[in-house]
Amino acid sequence: MKSKISYFAGLDIGGTTVKAILVDSQGQQAGTLVEVRSLVKDGYAATFGQLEVAIEQLAAGACVERGAIAGIGLDVPAPSSDGVIWGRANLGDDWVGTDIRGLLSARLGVPVYMTNDGNAAAVGEYALRKDHSSSLMLVAPGTGLGGGLVLPGGRCYEGVNGMALEVGHVSVPFREDDGSLPTCSCGLTGCSEAWVSLVALRRRLGLELAKPEWAAHPLNQTAASIEEKAFRLREFAQDGDELAVSIFRRQGFILGYLIADLVRVFDPGLVIIGGGLAETSFRDLYMTWIEEGFADRAWSVYRFSPLDPEQVTTRFEWATGGDAAAAIGMAYAACELFQ
Numbered sequence: 001m002k003s004k005i006s007y008f009a010g011l012d013i014g015g016t017t018v019k020a021i022l023v024d025s026q027g028q029q030a031g032t033l034v035e036v037r038s039l040v041k042d043g044y045a046a047t048f049g050q051l052e053v054a055i056e057q058l059a060a061g062a063c064v065e066r067g068a069i070a071g072i073g074l075d076v077p078a079p080s081s082d083g084v085i086w087g088r089a090n091l092g093d094d095w096v097g098t099d100i101r102g103l104l105s106a107r108l109g110v111p112v113y114m115t116n117d118g119n120a121a122a123v124g125e126y127a128l129r130k131d132h133s134s135s136l137m138l139v140a141p142g143t144g145l146g147g148g149l150v151l152p153g154g155r156c157y158e159g160v161n162g163m164a165l166e167v168g169h170v171s172v173p174f175r176e177d178d179g180s181l182p183t184c185s186c187g188l189t190g191c192s193e194a195w196v197s198l199v200a201l202r203r204r205l206g207l208e209l210a211k212p213e214w215a216a217h218p219l220n221q222t223a224a225s226i227e228e229k230a231f232r233l234r235e236f237a238q239d240g241d242e243l244a245v246s247i248f249r250r251q252g253f254i255l256g257y258l259i260a261d262l263v264r265v266f267d268p269g270l271v272i273i274g275g276g277l278a279e280t281s282f283r284d285l286y287m288t289w290i291e292e293g294f295a296d297r298a299w300s301v302y303r304f305s306p307l308d309p310e311q312v313t314t315r316f317e318w319a320t321g322g323d324a325a326a327a328i329g330m331a332y333a334a335c336e337l338f339q
């Protein structure tokens with residue numbers, strides 16, 4: 001048993017699984033990624049039990065005593081401030097307004113850092129890169145549209161209330177064909193998330209499939225649910241299907257347009273595109289659509305240096321951490337904060 005060294009655990013609470021990673025005091029991963037079932041809908045007490053299971057598995061997998069784990073980084077799929085969740089998101093009701101960080105810290109007997117999943121993934125992408133000289137901004141289209149900003153040195157910019165980088169609820173000046181604004185999951189209209197997310201994709205696909213020009217489209221010849229059709233849309237885009245490409249192209253353009261305004265605020269140097277699109281075979285094409293939207297809105301100095309037109313000022317990269325990025329980020333953050 002290697003118990004003299006301190007270890008730090010990163011725990012990522014998702015809707016279906018809890019992902020967990022252990023690092024040593026050098027930030028090197030110890031053992032492998034652990035996944036256990038998430039019980040978020042059953043409340044925080046049930047979830048804490050699952051976190052303990054994950055921690056036991058982490059310790060066993062790395063051949064270390066559980067007592068060697070000196071700190072925890074935890075991310076939750078909801079806005080939070082100072083360890084308290086503000087919005088319900090996909091969690092059970094008892095999470096909101098509860099001192100999750102304090103309760104978990106007391107239960108485990110170690111300090112806990114807590115943030116939202118967008119911030120956690122941004123820190124993970126930062127940790128996975130060797131170059132730590134510039135800040136890094138993550139935008140991650142998934143079920144919603146999350147984001148995070150990591151400053152040089154590795155600290156996540158969370159704002160005074162932990163509410164910074166809610167990029168999915170920044171408004172963008174786009175309208176539906178009939179001139180209306182789409183309603184966002186947050187209740188507002190015109191949010192970027194209402195255009196760039198899985199939820200938005202389903203709505204857009206439903207609207208398009210109702211048009212006469214797509215009556216003969218294969219997705220109109222099946223009784224599958226809109227969720228299933230939206231899921232299959234990626235395959236269609238990979239095969240160059242006109243409808244699928246047009247939908248993703250518009251989504252990518254709006255994402256790029258949003259990024260241009262975010263870059264105007266934060267000037268991060270490196271923009272990481274996360275979410276499931278990073279794993280698709282048409283991602284290169286999708287990136288060109290993001291860049292189209294970015295070029296449409298960003299001043300040229302945000303694209304190329306005025307001194308050297310060959311020098312790119314805002315770089316775009318795909319996320320590399322996959323769905324382990326948030327757990328990696330939380331292990332990294334705990335290691336930085338608690339050793």
Ligand SMILES: [Zn+2]
Binds near residue numbers: 168184186188193
């Ligand atoms: Zn919104």
